[in-house]
Amino acid sequence: MNVLIVYAHPEPRSLNGSLKNFAVRHLQAAGHAVQVSDLYAMGWKAQLDAADSLDGAAGARFDPSDDSRRAYQGGRQSPDIAREQDKLRWADAVILQFPLWWFSLPAILKGWVERVYAYGFAYGVGEHSDQRWGERYGEGTLAGKRAMLMVTTGGWASHYSERGINGPLDDLLFPIQHGILFYPGFDVLPPFVVHRTGRVDEARYGAICAELGGRLDQLWTTPPIPFRRQNGGDYAIPALTLKEAVAPGVTGFAAHRR
Structure with missing residues (x-):
């Protein structure tokens, strides 16, 4: 199988860097092909702008969606964007690896999403009608592929528990797992999370690697x-709200899980 790791940490000697190297070795030893997009090492341009099209803005002002659509459809995207899209097409599974900074992705990884997820590639796909509202949330260009987050936090696991001060980790990751991964079609696996990164000694590091190896062995199972x-019958279209008979009384993120 083909695995793409999109890696976002500026220090190669960090715990993240070590775990990324372990994941590559483990996957390759199991016979998988691996590519790594090391965003800091690549000098990835995070900002979305008119330069993402080889032709620049189409009009007097930059229109992020319309200019993205025009560049994608015309084969006029910046080469770095097109290369990352090709990696996503190649991959059977994608791992987004990052430290949780200020309750979200590092800016460079968010910028990777904003630029690579072009109009016509990751959104703006499919029929929009009273029966369907595009191919998204379980359908789309990346349907049939698997994805997993590999996340580190400095805080304790209890800080991210149901009653923890930082809020439940599942809620913090929902916009990434549901919005960035499930939206264009990925089957999203439960995340691999390492807490208290400042308190990792040799013994704990070995245990973390053993657990990660097990998760990688089970990527396809x-x-x-x-x-x-979205188009599976639970949502009223085009309002895109859950039908009254679906999860009655449940609101928020939890309502969008079966």
Whole structure:
């Protein structure tokens, strides 16, 4: 199988860097092909702008969606964007690896998403009608592929528990897992999370690697998070709200899981 790791940490000698290297070795030893997009090492341009099209802005002002659509459809995207899209097409599984900084992705990884997820590639795909509202949330260009987050935090696991001060980790990761991964079609696996990164000694590092190796061995067998498919019958279209008979009384993120 083909695995793409999109890696976002500026220090190669960090715990993240070591775990990324372990993941590559483990996957290759198991016979998988691996590519790594090391965003800091690549000098990835994070900002979305008119330079993402070889032709610049189409009009007097830059229109992020329309200019993205025009560049993608015309084969006029910046080469770095096109290369990352080719990696996503190649991959059977994608791992986004990053430290949780200020409750979200590092800016460079968010910029990777904003630029690579072009109009016509990751959004703006499919029929929009009273029966379907595009191919998204379980459908789309990346359907049939698997994805997993590999996340580190400095805080304790209890800080991210159901009653923890930082909020439940599942809620913090929902915009990434549901919005960035499930939206264009990925089957999203439960995340691999390492807490208290400042307190990792040799023994704990060995245990973390053993656990990560097990998760990597199960990339193709682990049941995905049971998000509701947009066009699967649970949502009223075009309002895109859950039908009254679906998860009655449940609101918020939890309502969008079966």
